[in-house]
Amino acid sequence: MPPREPEPPAPPPPKAEGVAGPFHLGSLQRRLLAAALVLVTVALVVAGVAIGLVLYRFVRGQLDSRLDSQLVALAAGLERGPGDRLRLARNLDGPPFDRDRAGWYWQVRQGGTVLRSGALEGRDLAVEAGRPERDYTDRPRPADGTGPWGESLILRVLTLPPAPGVPPAILVASAPSAALRGPLREAAGALALILGLLGVGLLAGALAQIRLGLRPLERLRRDLAEVRAGDRARVPGKQPAEIRPLVAEVNALLDQNAVNLERARTHVANLAHGLKTPLATLSLALSDRSRDPDGTLASLVGSMDSQVRHHLRRARAAALGGATRARTPLAGPVADLRTTFARLYAEKGLVIDVTLPVGVTDTSNAAVACDAQDLDEMLGNLIDNACQWCRGYVRVGAVSTASGLVITVEDDGPGLAAKAAAEAVRPGRRLDETVPGNGFGLSITQELAELYGGGLRLDRSGLGGLRAALTLPV
Amino acid sequence: MKILLVEDDAPLAAEIAKALRAENFALDHAVNGEDGQHLGETETYDAVVLDLGLPKRDGIGVLQAWRGAGRTVPVLILTARDGWSDKVAGFKAGADDFLVKPFRVEELVIRLRALVRRATAHGANRVVCGPLTYDSGLGTFERDGLPLKLTGLEWRVLSCLMLRKDGVVPRGQLIERVYDGDADVDSNSVEVIITRLRRKIAPARIEGVRGHGYRLMPGEAA
Numbered sequence: 229m230p231p232r233e234p235e236p237p238a239p240p241p242p243k244a245e246g247v248a249g250p251f252h253l254g255s256l257q258r259r260l261l262a263a264a265l266v267l268v269t270v271a272l273v274v275a276g277v278a279i280g281l282v283l284y285r286f287v288r289g290q291l292d293s294r295l296d297s298q299l300v301a302l303a304a305g306l307e308r309g310p311g312d313r314l315r316l317a318r319n320l321d322g323p324p325f326d327r328d329r330a331g332w333y334w335q336v337r338q339g340g341t342v343l344r345s346g347a348l349e350g351r352d353l354a355v356e357a358g359r360p361e362r363d364y365t366d367r368p369r370p371a372d373g374t375g376p377w378g379e380s381l382i383l384r385v386l387t388l389p390p391a392p393g394v395p396p397a398i399l400v401a402s403a404p405s406a407a408l409r410g411p412l413r414e415a416a417g418a419l420a421l422i423l424g425l426l427g428v429g430l431l432a433g434a435l436a437q438i439r440l441g442l443r444p445l446e447r448l449r450r451d452l453a454e455v456r457a458g459d460r461a462r463v464p465g466k467q468p469a470e471i472r473p474l475v476a477e478v479n480a481l482l483d484q485n486a487v488n489l490e491r492a493r494t495h496v497a498n499l500a501h502g503l504k505t506p507l508a509t510l511s512l513a514l515s516d517r518s519r520d521p522d523g524t525l526a527s528l529v530g531s532m533d534s535q536v537r538h539h540l541r542r543a544r545a546a547a548l549g550g551a552t553r554a555r556t557p558l559a560g561p562v563a564d565l566r567t568t569f570a571r572l573y574a575e576k577g578l579v580i581d582v583t584l585p586v587g588v589t590d591t592s593n594a595a596v597a598c599d600a601q602d603l604d605e606m607l608g609n610l611i612d613n614a615c616q617w618c619r620g621y622v623r624v625g626a627v628s629t630a631s632g633l634v635i636t637v638e639d640d641g642p643g644l645a646a647k648a649a650a651e652a653v654r655p656g657r658r659l660d661e662t663v664p665g666n667g668f669g670l671s672i673t674q675e676l677a678e679l680y681g682g683g684l685r686l687d688r689s690g691l692g693g694l695r696a697a698l699t700l701p702v
Numbered sequence: 703m704k705i706l707l708v709e710d711d712a713p714l715a716a717e718i719a720k721a722l723r724a725e726n727f728a729l730d731h732a733v734n735g736e737d738g739q740h741l742g743e744t745e746t747y748d749a750v751v752l753d754l755g756l757p758k759r760d761g762i763g764v765l766q767a768w769r770g771a772g773r774t775v776p777v778l779i780l781t782a783r784d785g786w787s788d789k790v791a792g793f794k795a796g797a798d799d800f801l802v803k804p805f806r807v808e809e810l811v812i813r814l815r816a817l818v819r820r821a822t823a824h825g826a827n828r829v830v831c832g833p834l835t836y837d838s839g840l841g842t843f844e845r846d847g848l849p850l851k852l853t854g855l856e857w858r859v860l861s862c863l864m865l866r867k868d869g870v871v872p873r874g875q876l877i878e879r880v881y882d883g884d885a886d887v888d889s890n891s892v893e894v895i896i897t898r899l900r901r902k903i904a905p906a907r908i909e910g911v912r913g914h915g916y917r918l919m920p921g922e923a924a
Binding site (some may be wrong): 270288497499502503504505506507508509510511512513515528533537540561564565567568571572574575600601603604607608610612 | 711714717720721731755780781782783784785786788790793794797798799800802803804805806807808816820825827855915
């Protein structure tokens with residue numbers, strides 16, 4: 229019996245790291261989303277500040293022009309009354325200057341004379357002293373100041389230039405700073421709401437864009453999974469330009485794999501030929517009894533042959549296990565094997581019945597996920613075993629189950645006891661040395677089936693003989 | 703019975719030739735696919751032993767060429783490739799049987815005799831003609847249940863007639879199926895063999911059909 233080699237390590241399952249959610253560390257989606265978040269935030273802050281400044285200038289402008297028109301009205305209304313006393317031609321305490329202590333004040337100072345709005349209740353409006361040579365213009369200038377009751381005010385000051393015999397007049401109008409802050413605060417609230425909504429909208433758009441942009445990657449993953457599952461031989465080349473080189477590389481790798489597999493198989497075939505032809509010569513030469521009187525040399529040749537066969541099959545099985553798995557329809561190989569065995573066992577005149585269910589003969593969905601040669605190998609071994617042991621009838625059937633396609637091969641021969649059945653599928657075990665045949669058939673079949681994630685079960689058939697049930701993934 | 707052996711490995715071919723001649727087969731040997739194909743197309747054989755790994759032309763190609771040309775000679779494929787896919791490919795190309803190297807002489811001989819028998823439409827292992835019985839498993843003849851001792855040439859002639867007992871075997875065909883391709887055939891020698899056979903198989907007899915050939919008959923002429 230050939231020694232049992234250590235099992236080859238099973239290929240690791242695909243790691244799930246790369247396909248985690250959008251907020252997984254190191255994910256492209258997360259990276260793009262973070263960049264979008266930063267960009268949108270910066271844009272919104274800048275927009276907010278800019279719009280705020282514009283608003284401030286606008287409200288301030290409104291306020292200033294209101295005060296300026298009051299100043300113009302004051303300047304126009306100044307006149308010299310009886311006794312050369314400074315006075316106003318008309319009452320300028322119209323709204324909003326009519327409210328008491330509201331911050332809306334005016335004041336005119338010329339020389340020692342001061343005219344005030346009623347709201348000031350006779351108190352003075354403090355104004356910082358301007359530089360006269362520059363302030364003597366007919367344009368109002370802004371100034372800050374506080375009211376007589378300590379309120380914060382926005383001031384406009386107009387200094388009328390002195391005329392001969394007339395001192396300069398300083399005209400001041402004020403508004404409460406609340407008149408500026410109030411509308412600004414109101415606008416800022418609305419602005420923040422609008423910008424916030426805009427930000428959320430932009431981020432949602434960015435997320436949708438990222439999803440859309442990354443969708444080819446997800447499709448590529450599915451394509452690769454299908455390649456792995458054997459649903460397709462290559463990754464389709466119709467891809468976005470950015471992914472096309474990657475797909476080309478993957479396809480090149482797949483091709484390389486296929487070439488390597490083919491080369492390995494060719495090597496195995498060459499090795500088989502190179503070893504077996506001299507072995508055949510030796511075996512024939514030893515059939516001359518004078519050369520091998522007690523048959524020891526012939527049995528040596530037999531054991532060499534067993535070893536060679538066993539290891540060639542192992543080599544073939546090892547050459548499988550690649551990343552790609554072809555799909556093979558069941559109906560064709562079964563029909564071919566039936567013809568093959570009808571001829572191989574022509575002398576026995578046996579009947580091989582093939583009863584594949586309707587769904588299985590339909591080539592579109594009755595494929596198993598395994599290489600055609602390996603399917604031939606597994607089915608061939610099972611049918612060969614059945615043909616060797618049967619009395620004249622072999623039945624091949626198949627049924628779809630949850631775990632895959634179960635192919636059964638039954639015969640009407642003597643069958644196997646449970647213990648012998650367990651023995652039959654031990655690697656490298658040859659159950660009966662006296663019946664010609666490869667002898668490793670059942671254990672090789674089991675090894676191959678397990679490599680594909682399937683299995684082999686032996687029990688008793690309703691026909692009386694052995695029933696081998698081979699499960700293969702679909 | 704004459705076999706065409708197409709095998710490039712000289713030592714193996716020599717052993718097979720020796721073994722088959724020891725079992726009374728006539729034999730032609732081709733050392734490559736081209737020669738083999740040519741011989742199979744031009745000469746008459748009862749069966750072909752065809753290696754698959756051949757120089758110049760692969761065995762499968764040779765077989766396909768024969769089948770394409772309508773040659774129905776039984777072909778036994780000899781190969782080192784023992785995967786079922788290889789066997790299926792062989793049978794699909796038109797092979798009738800398959801032997802994986804290494805093999806035993808008995809296996810080859812039994813399979814060849816069975817192939818020849820089936821090719822002449824005899825389903826059962828034993829072919830009977832009057833007092834004569836031919837056992838294709840053992841390759842032996844019996845007359846009235848007793849073994850018949852025959853020389854190699856006698857065996858070839860008798861088996862050829864036996865398997866075609868319902869018809870006349872043309873003389874040329876008989877010569878082709880009895881002598882090796884390189885044998886120096888004396889035109890009278892078949893006549894000599896037939897005469898000796900007639901004595902051994904009586905009361906079965908070999909009837910000469912003038913200008914045509916020979917026919918094996920189960921008993922005395924009526």
